[in-house]
Amino acid sequence: AQSVTQPDIHITVSEGASLELRCNYSYGATPYLFWYVQSPGQGLQLLLKYFSGDTLVQGIKGFEAEFKRSQSSFNLRKPSVHWSDAAEYFCAVGAPNTGNQFYFGTGTSLTVIP
Amino acid sequence: KAGVTQTPRYLIKTRGQQVTLSCSPISGHRSVSWYQQTPGQGLQFLFEYFSETQRNKGNFPGRFSGRQFSNSRSEMNVSTLELGDSALYLCASSLQERNYGYTFGSGTRLTVV
Numbered sequence: 148a149q150s151v152t153q154p155d156i157h158i159t160v161s162e163g164a165s166l167e168l169r170c171n172y173s174y175g176a177t178p179y180l181f182w183y184v185q186s187p188g189q190g191l192q193l194l195l196k197y198f199s200g201d202t203l204v205q206g207i208k209g210f211e212a213e214f215k216r217s218q219s220s221f222n223l224r225k226p227s228v229h230w231s232d233a234a235e236y237f238c239a240v241g242a243p244n245t246g247n248q249f250y251f252g253t254g255t256s257l258t259v260i261p
Numbered sequence: 262k263a264g265v266t267q268t269p270r271y272l273i274k275t276r277g278q279q280v281t282l283s284c285s286p287i288s289g290h291r292s293v294s295w296y297q298q299t300p301g302q303g304l305q306f307l308f309e310y311f312s313e314t315q316r317n318k319g320n321f322p323g324r325f326s327g328r329q330f331s332n333s334r335s336e337m338n339v340s341t342l343e344l345g346d347s348a349l350y351l352c353a354s355s356l357q358e359r360n361y362g363y364t365f366g367s368g369t370r371l372t373v374v
Contacts, residue, residue, distance in 0.1 A: 181362060190265070190351055190365035237304065247292050247355050247363065248317045251304035 149174045149240050153252035160228050161260045168223040168255050170238030179241040180221040181249070182212055186234045194236075197221065208232070233259045263288065265366035267352050273372045279340040282369045286333050286354030293335040294363065295327060298349040307350075310335055342373045 150173040160166055172178060179198050183191040195206025202214040212223045221238060238252040266285040274280050286293050295307040306319035310329035327337040333354070339346055349370050353363035 183365075188367075190367045191353075191363075193362050193364070196362045247294050247309050247311075247353075248306050248319070249294075249363070250306070251296075253303045 149178060149242055149250045151238050151240050151250050151252035153236075153238055153255050155255045156253070157256045157258070159258040159260060162230050163227050166223075166225045166228045166232070166257070168236050168238075168257070170221045170223065170252060171219050172221065172238075172240045173219065174240060174242065176242075177216070180212075180214060181239040181241070182206065182210070182221075182223045183237045183239060183251075184208075184234045185237065185254075191237060194223070228257075228259055230259045230261060233257055265352055265354050265364055267350075267366035267369050269369060270367065271370045271372075273374060274342050275374055276342055276344060278342050279338060280342060280371060281336055281338045282350055282352075282371070284335045284337075284352030284354075284366060286335070286352075287356075287364055290354035290356050290364070291333050292355040292357065293329055293333060294353045294355070295335070295337050296351045296353065297321075298351055298368070299347075304351070307337065339371075344373050347371060347373045 152171045181196045182194040185191045194210045195204050197204050197214045205211050210225050235254045235256050237254045239249045241249045268283045292311045294309040296304050298304050308327050309317040313329045324340045329335045349368045351368045353365045
């Protein structure tokens with residue numbers, strides 16, 4: 148069965164600093180991988196997704212993520228964090244042949260210090 | 262283009278009652294999925310509908326049910342509410358039937374007292 152681990156429950160960074168949020172997945176083949184962001188009281192917004200091809204994917208709001216098969220990882224990065232990036236970030240995995248059922252990680256809460 | 266619309270936004274119910282939540286997907290989207298989000302369990306998959314057919318169901322008791330109408334709008338129903346059903350219920354729609362990424366609604370916050 149698929150599973151997702153986000154090892155960091157909470158991360159604090161200074162505005163302008165770089166950011167990396169970790170995500171490890173468990174799946175027997177190449178999964179579909181996603182990063183979502185959730186602001187308080189809101190639904191989830193898709194930041195980026197990986198299906199195949201180039202392992203470095205670009206998303207919205209200046210985010211990127213790199214798929215590393217050897218490490219079963221799909222870490223999210225941003226070179227310079229803005230105060231508005233403070234939110235909860237979720238990594239998700241989907242299996243290509245199981246419809247639209249996703250497995251989400253437990254999330255990483257990001258605090259940005261001015 | 263309108264996003265995924267969930268109604269109501271907030272709901273307070275008493276234990277033992279039942280509740281129906283509604284989700285209107287993005288126009289043209291035929292896949293609708295439901296998730297339950299709680300602080301303790303995180304985001305858990307409830308079920309997925311595509312073209313009025315339930316294609317996947319998560320590990321929830323039979324008190325949780327859903328359906329999808331011909332216009333792709335979906336409803337989920339929870340009967341005999343328990344305190345533990347208090348959660349944010351998120352609906353998501355997708356254009357295709359296979360894992361191309363959801364668009365989520367803002368959710369319905371259900372509180373069971």
